Amino acid sequence: MPPQIREISPELQEHAVKYLNEVPERIEADLEALKTWIVQQPHLNPRTDDQFLIAFLRGCKYSLEKAKSKIDTFYMLRTKYPEMFNPTDVDNGKLREILRLGPIVYLPKLYNGARLGIFRLGPVPADKYAIHEVMQVGQVMQEITLLEDDYAIINGIILIMDMKGATAGHLFQMTPGLAKKMTTYNEEALPIRPKAQHFVNTIPGFETIFNMIKPMMSKKQQERLFIHGKMESLIEQIPLEYLPKEYGGENGSIEESVAEWEKKFDSYREYIKANANYGTDESLRPGKAIDFDSLYGTEGSFRKLNVD
Structure with a gap:
């Protein structure tokens, strides 16, 4: 049966073919090699459909x-930290409330072939x-993107982090342990490649x-970070037409995006x-057990952060 x-x-x-080393005639064999390896892992129970x-x-x-x-790593972290990485209920009240506030949106018009996303803390x-x-909310969106958005998978994502309206309260939530888990998940578990991350209205x-x-x-991702105090600086790198209507652009609207994601x-x-059916059983992992606390951290906060 050909790959589904x-x-x-x-x-x-x-x-x-040019940038990802894809050989169309070899896709079936590559998928089979991955599935064969999965079957041989006693601790691992992942999805195995071809599109995934x-x-x-x-x-x-x-x-x-x-x-x-x-x-x-994708399933290890989702199993260990389900409250962060493994959503199972899209009808959860808070999840829907947050989705409707529109903190995370993906925009319809591509920029240089890549998908554009905006993450806003303020709302x-x-x-x-x-x-x-x-x-x-972001995890559900990323999981759907994995399955649906070939442009995001093949050409990558450009993320704009808009901090307009954000407060010290938002910053206090970002503990070192949480930051480490997020960074590890994004770099070592997600197969979606960030082409650039732009911070604006800091x-x-x-x-x-x-x-x-x-x-x-990683050094590679550090080189893809850009900080813009104001929108004018961002627009020098991403033209206004690629931003949503709420920003004065022509790339759909946040309201339309939220409705589509609903x-x-x-x-x-x-x-x-x-998702509740998939994951890892660390007691069955071959070799040495993973020390999650030393790897990803549990302590520390920024309660004493001076934000004046």
């Missing part, structure tokens, strides 16, 4: 060893919602958090519920 994957455009296929697995192959430029490592009150609850105290998180990132959450209800 979606056909992509000739342009995307060319990009996948090819996202990891493409995200790892067809390095089987890197794909294996990412799949393992989500820090005294009402914890950052891991906002992350759960607030007092941001630099302290930024300087704490940056060393946790429908997607509904249509993936059973798929997300099934």
Whole structure:
């Protein structure tokens, strides 16, 4: 049976061949090699459908060893920290409330072939919602993106982090342990490659958090970080037309994006519920057990942060 994957455009296929080492005639064999390895892992119980697995192959430029490592880490972290990384209920009241506030949106028009996303802290009150609850919304969106968005998988994502309206309360939630878990998950578990991260409308105290998180990132990702005090600086790198209407641009609107994602959450209800069936059993992992606390940290906060 041929691989059960979606056909992509000739342009995307060319990009996948040139930059991701994809050999269309070898996809079936590559998927089979990954599935054979999965069967041999006593501790690992992942999804094994072709569309899901090819996202990891493409995200790892067809390095089987890197794909294996990412799949393992993906499920290891989701099992250990489900409150952050493993949503199972798209009808959860808080999850829907946060989604409707629109802190995370993906925009319809691509920029240089990459998907554009905007993450806004301001619309989500820090005294009402914890950052891991906002992350759960992002996790559902990322999981759907893994399955649906060939442009994001093959060409990557450009993320704009807009801090307008953010408060010290938001910054206080970003503990070193939480930052380490997020960085590890984004770099070592997710097969979606960030092409750039732009921070705009930064607030007092941001630099302290930024300087704490940056060393946790790979050198390659550090080079893709850009800080803009004001929108004018951002627009020099991402033209206004690629931003949503709320920013004065022409790339859809946040309201439209939220409405579209509401429908997607509904249509993936059973798929997300099934996340509870997948994961790792660390007691069955071959070799030495993983010391999560020393790896990802549990202590520390920024309660004494001076944000004046």
